[in-house]
Amino acid sequence: MDKIINKNKTIAVAMSGGVDSSVVAYMLKKEGYNIIGITMKHWGGEDSGDNNKTCCSLDDIYDAKRVCDDLGISHYVVNFEKEFKEEVVKYFIDDYINGNTPNPCVVCNRKIKLGKLVDFSKKIGADFLATGHYAKVINEKLYMGDDVKKDQAYFLSQVKKDYFKSILFPIGNYNKTYVRELAKELGVRVYAKKDSQEICFVENDDYKKFLMNMTDGKIFKNGEIVTTKGEVVGKHKGTAFYTIGQRKGLGISYSKPLYVVDLDSKNNRVIVGDNEELFRNKLIAIKINLLGVEKIEELDNIYCNIKTRSRDILHRAKLKLIDENKIEASFELGVRAITPGQLAVFYREDGLVLGSGFIEGGKSL
Ligand SMILES: Nc1ncnc2c1ncn2[C@@H]1O[C@H](COP(=O)(O)OP(=O)(O)OP(=O)(O)O)[C@@H](O)[C@H]1O
Numbered sequence: 001m002d003k004i005i006n007k008n009k010t011i012a013v014a015m016s017g018g019v020d021s022s023v024v025a026y027m028l029k030k031e032g033y034n035i036i037g038i039t040m041k042h043w044g045g046e047d048s049g050d051n052n053k054t055c056c057s058l059d060d061i062y063d064a065k066r067v068c069d070d071l072g073i074s075h076y077v078v079n080f081e082k083e084f085k086e087e088v089v090k091y092f093i094d095d096y097i098n099g100n101t102p103n104p105c106v107v108c109n110r111k112i113k114l115g116k117l118v119d120f121s122k123k124i125g126a127d128f129l130a131t132g133h134y135a136k137v138i139n140e141k142l143y144m145g146d147d148v149k150k151d152q153a154y155f156l157s158q159v160k161k162d163y164f165k166s167i168l169f170p171i172g173n174y175n176k177t178y179v180r181e182l183a184k185e186l187g188v189r190v191y192a193k194k195d196s197q198e199i200c201f202v203e204n205d206d207y208k209k210f211l212m213n214m215t216d217g218k219i220f221k222n223g224e225i226v227t228t229k230g231e232v233v234g235k236h237k238g239t240a241f242y243t244i245g246q247r248k249g250l251g252i253s254y255s256k257p258l259y260v261v262d263l264d265s266k267n268n269r270v271i272v273g274d275n276e277e278l279f280r281n282k283l284i285a286i287k288i289n290l291l292g293v294e295k296i297e298e299l300d301n302i303y304c305n306i307k308t309r310s311r312d313i314l315h316r317a318k319l320k321l322i323d324e325n326k327i328e329a330s331f332e333l334g335v336r337a338i339t340p341g342q343l344a345v346f347y348r349e350d351g352l353v354l355g356s357g358f359i360e361g362g363k364s365l
Contacts, residue, residue: 010034011128011168012121014113015075016055017063019183019193020132024170026186028130029071036126037068037075040117042084042108043201055200063190070189078120080112087111089201093214096207096240099265100341100361103155103310104199110158110289118163128168132179136172136351140164142291144351147175154310157345157356158289208241223268225252228261228277236270239263245278245337263340263361279334283308285327285344285357292354299327304354305347306331308338314347327357 005011013025015037028035041056061077068075088108095102109115113131121129134145135153142164145151159167171179176195183191202210211219219241225234234252236242242250246260250272259278262271290296300321305314306329317329329344340361346354 005033005128005168007032008034009127010036010125011130012036012038012124012126014117014129014131015039015064015067016132016196017060017067017190017193018132018196019188019190020134020171020176020179021064022067022132022188022190023179023183023186024130024132025067025071025073026183026188027170029073030186035071035073036121036124037064037071037073038078038117038121038124038129039064039075040078040080040112042080042088042112044081054203055196063193066189076124078117080116083116084108084112084201089214093211093219095341096211097219097265099239099263101243101339102341103343104201105155106158106343109156110160114156114159114163114167118166122166128166130168130170132171133169134172134174134176135169137164137167137169138352142353143172144347144353145169145172150176153347153351153353154307154343154345154356157291157343157353158287160289161291164291211240221268223270225250225270225272227258228271228273233258233272239265239268239270242270244339259337275336278337280338281331281334283329283331283335283338283344284322284360285329286325286360288325288327288355288357290355292348292352296321296324296327296355299346299354305349307343307345307347308335308359309342319346325357326360 011028011033013035015021039061043055065075088104091107092102092104118129133152134147134150135156136143136145142153142156144153198205219238221238223236224232225236226232233254242260244260247257252258258272259275260270261273261277264271299319303318306317315335316332320328322328340359342359343356344359345356348354
C-alpha cells in the first residue's frame, strides 16, 4: 500500500463487483485491517429496454456481496442514482449539446465516487475509503499509477484536494496483468470477470444512441459540414455526434482525407480540415482544481508535463496564469486533436498531479 496505516483503523472498500476492487478487499483483509465493503448503485439503466448491461447491475451488486461474504465482512449498498443523474448524466448531455466532448468519469469521481462515497464511508465509521484505481496517493497527494497504460490519475484529477486525506489506492503500484494473477492466486471468485466498459452508464459504449434516447431525439439536428476555408462538403446529424480528430463516419467524399477540427454548436456546423490543422501549440484550461500545489500562483511560469486526454502521452509545456481559474499552456511541440471538454492534467516530472482544468473550446483554440 502507498501509506502506512494503523491496523486499528477501519477501511471501507468501494466494491464494484469487479476484479480490481475485490483484490483490494482481499489484500487489506490479509494485511489485518478492519474492512467494510460498499457498493453504490448510481445508474438504473434508463437508456433502453434491451438486456445489454451497463454498470451497477444486480449481478455486479451480488458479485460484490459474495466477495464480502467470502471475506466475512459487512457489505453496504448505497443508492446515488438521483445525484448521479443530476451531477453526471445531465453534465454529459449538456456538454455534448454545447459542442464539447465531456468526460463523465472525471465528474463522477469528483462528485460521486470520491465525493459522496467518501462522505458515506465516514458516516458508517470508516477512516478511509479504498478503491481499485490505478493511481497513487503519497503524503495525501495524487500521483500517476505505475502501470502507465492503465494509469487513472487523469480521471481523478478533479477530486477535491482534501479528500485525498481519506483515500487509498492499494493497487496503484501494480499493473493489471499482475492484479488478475493475484486475484486467481488469492482465490477471488471474480478473477476472470471482464474489465468494465468505457463509460459505465452507456450501453455498449454507444453514446449516440444514449443521447438520442435521453433527449427524445432532440439532439438530432441536421447541419452543414464545412471546411476551414468555408467550403460546404456535406451534411451532419448534430454536432453532438462528432468529436475532434474524427475521420470515419463523416460521409464525405473529398479529394483528400478530412478530419473534424472544430465543432461550432452555436451555428450548428461541423468544421473539417487536414490532419495538420489538428495540431495546436496552446490550450486554455478552466475550472482549475489544485492538487500538488497550495496556490494557483505556483503554477504560473512553470514547465510541466500535460495529458490532454486519458490515453495521451505526456507533452512538455509551459503554464501561464490568466486569472484565478484559467491557465494557458504552451506546448514545446504541437499536440494533435486537443478536444474541448476533456481535461488538461498537469504532472510534475515524478508523476505528482499538480492540478487540472477543463479544456476550453471556441476562441481558445
Ligand atoms: N458501483 C460501484 N460501487 C462502488 N465502487 C465502485 C463502483 N464502481 C467502481 N467503483 C470503484 O472505483 C474503482 C475504479 O472503477 P472503474 O470503473 O475504473 O473499474 P475497474 O477498473 O473495472 O475496477 P473493478 O475491476 O474493481 O471493477 C473500482 O475499482 C472500485 O473501487
